[in-house]
Amino acid sequence: MYDIYNSYLMAPCSIPMDKMLAIYRNMMDELDDKDEEAYVFYRDILQASLDYARLRSRWNLMGQKERLESDPERTRKHNRVILSINMLARYLVQRGKKAAWRQALGDENRDPSVRKAIGDYACFLVFLQCLDAR
Template sequence: MINYETYLTEKNILTFEESLEIYNQLAIENDFNDETTKMLWNKLIESAVSYAAIRSRWHLYSREERMEKDAGRTASHNAFISSLNMFCRFQQKNGLSTAWREKLGDEKDCRKKIGDFACFIAYIYGINAR
């Protein structure tokens, strides 16, 4: 059984509260009436949900299935990181704060943490779709 308390004992994690803070920083300053903002945001959300779907099933797969699906999982994770970076560059270009990106960390050292954030985004969108 996997639980949140076990997760919190691991290194380089993102708590629910930290995830919410980053998400709010990401969303609060943007003009969602702007077409480019909407397009980049939707790409970010779609890539987060896609990656989270794969990651959430990971413990259900056999070892063989994991080996078979690993390249696709990595590609999906990379797509999410790319969408985050594109959104960050867009915000920088428009003079908006990108402190949220720094909190997620470098993709070389914080891939799991960034993946955790994708799962948080999928959670927020899933809950709000009721």
């Protein structure tokens, strides 16, 4: 049987689901219900994540030519996810929060392979939004 999740866990920079959930909870704990600006940043993360996940979820269904054509767009969408995550983290730090959830995701500038983990987290956020919309 093909076990996608266990194969994923063997890959470099993978984040187990329980850790993703802990990162998510930490992020949500730092959002103040009365801080509309923080929620604007959070919604930006969700929108960027949805746009990225929409393309990434089709990746294995694409042929080589379509992948080559879509790769620059995928990179742009991935960069937008990272930027939106960084913007919320910076905003929260300016408000006296720790934003430890951002450190838990890793630093893509020090280790470029962390980009994959951040992309995984973006897809996890979309998964949670899908559950919430049920």
